Each structure stands twice: as C-alpha cells, then as structure tokens.
Amino acid sequence: MQEFARRPVTEQAxxxxxxxxxxxxxAAELPSASRIVLDASDGTAIVVLRNPQGALRLAERALTAxxxxxxxxxxxxxxxxxxxxxxxxxGMVGDGIAVAASIAELASxxxxxxxxxxxxxxxxxxxxxxxxxxxxxxxxxxxxRRHELYSLDKHRTRRRERRYVALSAAAAxxxxxxxxxxxxSVEGQQNVVDAVVAKYRDTAAQGxxxxxxxxxxxxx
Amino acid sequence: xxKKKQIGRYKILGELGRGAxxxxxxxxxxxxxxxxxxxxxxxADDAEGRKDYHKRFFLEAKAAGKLTHPxxxxxxxxxxxxxxxxxxxxxxxxxxxxxxxxxAALSTTEAVDIAQQVxxxxxxxxxxxxxxxxxxxxxxxxxxxxxxxxxxxGIARMRSADFKTSTGIVLGTPRxxxxxxxxGSPVDNRSDIFSLGAVLYEMLTRSPLFxxxxxxxxxxxxxxxxHVPPSRVNPEVPAMLDFVVARALKKDPAVRxxxxxxxxxxxxxxxxxxxGREAASGKDADQNVTKTVKLESTADKAPLAxxxxxxxxxxxxxxxxxxxxxxxxxxxxxxxxxxxxxxxRAPRPVGLFRRVTSDAxxxxxxxxxxxxxxxxAYIAFG
Numbered sequence: 001m002q003e004f005a006r007r008p009v010t011e012q013a014x015x016x017x018x019x020x021x022x023x024x025x026x027a028a029e030l031p032s033a034s035r036i037v038l039d040a041s042d043g044t045a046i047v048v049l050r051n052p053q054g055a056l057r058l059a060e061r062a063l064t065a066x067x068x069x070x071x072x073x074x075x076x077x078x079x080x081x082x083x084x085x086x087x088x089x090x091g092m093v094g095d096g097i098a099v100a101a102s103i104a105e106l107a108s109x110x111x112x113x114x115x116x117x118x119x120x121x122x123x124x125x126x127x128x129x130x131x132x133x134x135x136x137x138x139x140x141x142x143x144x145r146r147h148e149l150y151s152l153d154k155h156r157t158r159r160r161e162r163r164y165v166a167l168s169a170a171a172a173x174x175x176x177x178x179x180x181x182x183x184x185s186v187e188g189q190q191n192v193v194d195a196v197v198a199k200y201r202d203t204a205a206q207g208x209x210x211x212x213x214x215x216x217x218x219x220x
Numbered sequence: 221x222x223k224k225k226q227i228g229r230y231k232i233l234g235e236l237g238r239g240a241x242x243x244x245x246x247x248x249x250x251x252x253x254x255x256x257x258x259x260x261x262x263x264a265d266d267a268e269g270r271k272d273y274h275k276r277f278f279l280e281a282k283a284a285g286k287l288t289h290p291x292x293x294x295x296x297x298x299x300x301x302x303x304x305x306x307x308x309x310x311x312x313x314x315x316x317x318x319x320x321x322x323x324a325a326l327s328t329t330e331a332v333d334i335a336q337q338v339x340x341x342x343x344x345x346x347x348x349x350x351x352x353x354x355x356x357x358x359x360x361x362x363x364x365x366x367x368x369x370x371x372x373x374g375i376a377r378m379r380s381a382d383f384k385t386s387t388g389i390v391l392g393t394p395r396x397x398x399x400x401x402x403x404g405s406p407v408d409n410r411s412d413i414f415s416l417g418a419v420l421y422e423m424l425t426r427s428p429l430f431x432x433x434x435x436x437x438x439x440x441x442x443x444x445x446x447h448v449p450p451s452r453v454n455p456e457v458p459a460m461l462d463f464v465v466a467r468a469l470k471k472d473p474a475v476r477x478x479x480x481x482x483x484x485x486x487x488x489x490x491x492x493x494x495x496g497r498e499a500a501s502g503k504d505a506d507q508n509v510t511k512t513v514k515l516e517s518t519a520d521k522a523p524l525a526x527x528x529x530x531x532x533x534x535x536x537x538x539x540x541x542x543x544x545x546x547x548x549x550x551x552x553x554x555x556x557x558x559x560x561x562x563x564x565r566a567p568r569p570v571g572l573f574r575r576v577t578s579d580a581x582x583x584x585x586x587x588x589x590x591x592x593x594x595x596x597a598y599i600a601f602g
Contacts, residue, residue: 005467005470005475005527006475008486009460009464009467009486009489010486010489012467013459020542023542023543024542031547032544032547032548033547033548033550034548034551036549036552037539037540037543037545038538038540039538039540040526040531041466041527042527043528044540045537047548049548049551049552049559049563050563078567083552083553084536091536091537091538091539092536092539093533093534093535093536095533097531097537098531098532102528104528117567120567120569121567123567123570124567124568124569124570126578127570127575127578127579128578128579128581128582131581142532143532143533161581164580164582164584164585165584167585168588168589169588171585171588171589171592172588172589172591173592174592175589175593175596176592176599177596178596178600180596180599180600
C-alpha cells in the first residue's frame with residue numbers, strides 16, 4: 001500500500017482490514033496448497049507455487065478489487081524462496097520475495113509491474129500469455145541488479161490475435177494464389193479457365209444430382 | 221555533599237531523592253509560603269565547561285518555565301548558588317511510572333491513558349519549541365485520579381550532554397532513546413515520540429524493548445531491531461495499538477508521527493475502543509489483566525514485518541495469521557517428485573514446436589498455412 005507509513009493510524013487500520021478482505025477474496029481462487037500468504041508492514045506478500053498464470057490473475061484481480069479507495073500497487077517476480085522457522089516463528093525469505101517487494105515499491109498506485117523472470121516463467125507454462133506483457137522499463141534493485149520490467153496490457157493480446165488471423169488469411173491467399181499462378185504459367189490462362197469452368201460445371205452437376213436424390217428420398 | 225539548610229531563598233525541609241545530576245529536596249518558598257520540589261544540579265568544575273553549562277542551563281530552564289500544562293510539571297523558578305544550579309518545581313504527590321511498573325502490571329486501558337496524556341503534554345511543549353530528549357518511565361509521574369505529568373522538561377538536555385564522553389560514546393541506558401539520538405545526530409520532537417513509543421510498548425507488553433546486557437547491544441537494537449507487535453505479546457492489546465506503536469517506533473523519523481498531538485489523537489481513539497470493550501464485557505476498569513491474560517510463548521513471537529522498501533533477500537516475512545498456509549508449506553517441506561523437479565527448474569525458452577502446439581495464434585497460422593499450402597499444391601499439380 002502506497003505511502004502506508006505516512007498515513008494516520010486509523011486509516012492504516014482501515015486500509016489493512018480492506019487489504020485483508022481483498023486478499024481473502026482473490027486468494028480463494030487459488031488452491032490452498034499452492035499459495036502462502038505473508039505479512040509485510042505495508043502490505044501483503046503472496047507466494048504462489050508453480051502457477052504463474054494464477055499469480056498474474058490474482059494480482060490483476062486484487063488491483064481491480066482494490067480500485068475503490070485502496071492505494072495498492074503490485075509487483076510480481078519469479079525467484080527463489082525458502083521457508084524458515086526458528087525462534088521467531090514461521091516465515092519465508094528469498095530473492096523472489098525481495099525483488100517483488102522492490103518492484104511493488106516502484107509501481108504507481110493501481111499499477112502492476114512484472115519482472116522478466118516472471119514473464120519467462122509464464123511463457124514456459126502457458127506460451128502466448130506473455131504477449132499481454134508490455135515492456136515498462138528497467139530498474140536497479142537494492143542489490144544493484146538491473147531488472148527489465150513489464151506491465152499488463154490486455155489490448156496487446158487482442159492485437160496479437162488479430163495479427164495472427166490476418167497473417168493466416170494472407171498465407172492462405174498467398175499459397176492458393178501461388179498454386180493458381182503456377183498452373184496458369186504451365187497450361188496457359190485460357191486452358192486453366194476452361195478447366196476450372198468445366199470442373200465447376202461437373203461439380204455443380206454432381207451437386208445438383210446429389211441434392212435431387214435427397215429430395216426424392218424425402219418425398220418418398 | 222554537605223547537608224544544606226537553604227539554597228537561594230528556599231528553605232530545605234528534607235530530601236526527596238538523589239539522581240545522577242544532584243539531589244532533589246522538599247523545600248519551602250518563604251516569599252509565597254509554598255512547598256516546592258527543589259532540584260539541584262552540580263555544575264562542572266572547570267571554568268569553561270561551567271560557563272557553557274551555565275548558559276545552556278539557563279536557556280533550557282527559561283524555555284521549560286514557559287510550559288504551563290496539566291501534563292507537564294510546572295517550573296516556578298531557577299537560579300544558581302555556589303556550585304549548584306537549582307530549579308524550583310511543583311511538588312508532586314504520586315509515584316513515577318518506573319516504580320509503578322515494578323509494583324504491578326498496568327492494564328491496557330491504563331497504559332494507553334498514560335501514553336495519551338504524555339503525548340498531549342509533549343505536543344504542547346513541542347509546539348513551543350521545547351524537546352524533552354529523555355522521555356522514560358522515570359520521568360513520568362502518576363498522580364492521584366489518574367493524572368500524568370512529565371518531569372524534567374528542559375534539564376533533560378543537560379543530562380543528555382552528560383551521557384556523551386569526549387569520544388562520542390553514549391553512556392547510561394539508551395533503551396528509550398531514538399535511533400538518531402543513539403547515533404548522536406541532531407534530534408527534534410520526533411525523538412520524543414519514539415521514546416514515548418518505547419515507553420508505551422513496555423507498558424503494554426510488560427517486557428522491555430531493545431533490552432540487552434551491554435549498552436552497545438542496546439544501541440544496536442534501537443537502531444536495527446524491529447519490535448514484536450504488542451498484540452502478539454499481549455493478546456489483550458487491540459490491533460490498532462500495533463499500528464500506533466509501529467508508527468511511533470519507526471526508525472526513520474520522516475515516517476514516524478510528525479506531531480505528538482497526532483499520536484495523542486490516535487491513542488484517544490484506541491482508548492475509546494478499549495473503554496467501549498470494557499463497557500460491553502462488563503469488566504471492572506481496574507481489573508488486573510495479568511491474572512486472566514494468556515501470553516503467547518516466546519517461540520511464537522514474530523517481529524514486526526518490514527515494509528516493502530526494507531525487504532532484502534534475507535529478510536524474513538512472517539506468515540499471515542489471517543490465512544492458513546499450512547497446506548502449501550507442507551507441499552514445500554515434502555514435495556512430490558514432480559514438484560521437486562518443477563520447483564528447482566529454471567524457466568525454459570519456448571521453442572518453435574511448443575509455440576506451434578501450445579500458443580493459439582501461431583497454431584492458427586500454422587494450420588491455415590499448412591492447409592492452404594496443400595490446397596495450393598493441389599491446384600498447381602492436381
């Protein structure tokens with residue numbers, strides 16, 4: 001939650017309760033065996049096991065659900081995590097969490113930023129989904145590593161779908177046209193046209209005969 | 221020190237206590253026929269040190285003298301006689317918070333009430349540009365009918381100067397000092413807010429915050445250690461107080477409460493909630509909660525989770541108590557052979573074959589291109 005520490009305590013308590021409600025609703029989509037919810041003083045970290053598309057949907061839904069008054073930003077990263085126990089109780093550590101936290105810190109309100117490693121993991125599990133991620137820039141984390149960041153852009157998926165449909169249509173036209181062109185170049189235009197017309201007539205006659213046969217059967 | 225019968229115009233009636241700076245006497249002001257507490261401060265021996273000390277003492281005492289507030293001990297007069305500087309102050313009949321904490325634990329309501337009154341007093345002083353610099357249980361006096369007064373305003377600075385040696389090492393017990401104070405950086409009103417946060421924490425949890433055997437370790441804890449939220453130590457503490465304590469104990473003064481009045485307002489809200497709870501449960505407000513509260517074991521205590529900006533690869537984030545993550549933890553602890561392979565494997569680049577078989581767009585393109593190529597071939601050669 002953006003600027004959480006600077007807000008009045010009554011507001012902090014309200015925002016925290018709101019966030020918990022949002023997380024409860026959104027995390028319920030994931031099976032309990034694939035998510036671990038951790039506390040951060042100004043937000044929540046959710047570790048999702050082997051389900052990048054679930055993690056993406058969760059973050060997306062949380063941001064949508066929080067749009068009404070919760071100054072939420074989100075960061076997603078794919079990286080190493082480890083459960084730890086001991087004197088201070090159970091918890092988790094790891095680069096995966098640290099980088100996600102830095103990314104979330106960087107994101108503006110209601111915005112989701114995604115690391116390159118998460119994009120790769122998403123592409124590995126569900127190829128094609130990564131097309132919805134647009135390059136948002138690069139940043140250097142506190143460990144001085146540079147990260148390429150992406151943001152979610154649903155229009156990119158639709159544009160990509162349209163592009164593939166157009167490409168498929170163009171490929172179909174090109175191959176068919178190439179076949180026709182080859183035939184014309186070998187046999188001459190008039191012969192090809194005559195052959196096509198003859199073929200058309202044969203086919204039409206056969207079709208007519210077939211339809212009539214069916215009509216007779218129906219009459220009977 | 222020889223027993224004195226009179227200091228300035230004040231007639232000494234008896235000794236009230238002794239401290240690091242000097243002796244506190246019960247004295248009589250013959251002019252006003254008033255009984256006062258006369259606090260004496262031994263001045264430095266060397267002329268230069270004494271001059272500097274003298275100057276600062278009068279400056280601070282003058283500033284403190286302007287503070288007339290129900291939650292601040294009133295300074296009536298100050299002066300100097302021989303090797304002693306003295307302050308004539310309102311004589312209080314009560315117990316200081318340090319003694320009170322030794323006697324018995326405070327209820328959460330009492331603790332919040334005390335902290336709120338102190339915050340009000342601090343807010344008043346800060347508004348007038350006076351910073352206490354030594355808020356601790358020993359400087360908070362509890363009076364009859366629950367009134368609280370802050371003691372030693374103005375002279376705390378003199379003492380904090382004494383804490384420092386020529387090498388800059390802070391002496392004494394810095395348990396209630398702010399990180400900037402421990403570091404020897406300039407302090408402002410937010411330092412008092414941190415100290416009040418530490419006092420409130422101790423009142424709520426009955427356990428000392430940042431405690432350690434050695435002073436350098438305490439200083440390190442003040443600067444680096446995140447506290448366990450009070451509600452995890454004492455389940456009677458409402459969650460909202462966790463936020464108040466967390467905000468008061470922020471290591472960075474910029475994100476701490478900027479104003480003691482703001483903290484007082486939050487504490488008043490907590491107090492209203494606590495009193496509402498008590499009224500609802502029909503509890504006696506003076507009930508000693510230590511008899512009924514079940515404390516969590518130390519093993520279950522988790523320190524305050526850090527903010528996202530402070531999370532590093534080795535920062536432990538505690539499990540949320542609102543959500544059950546045991547199934548996933550179990551899965552991590554005992555992964556299936558498939559999980560083990562998947563958890564440890566880095567993402568593979570998507571090759572052409574996987575792209576064509578798994579990605580809808582390229583699959584459509586491939587299927588259409590293949591079928592139209594076959595159709596084209598049929599047209600060409602068929």
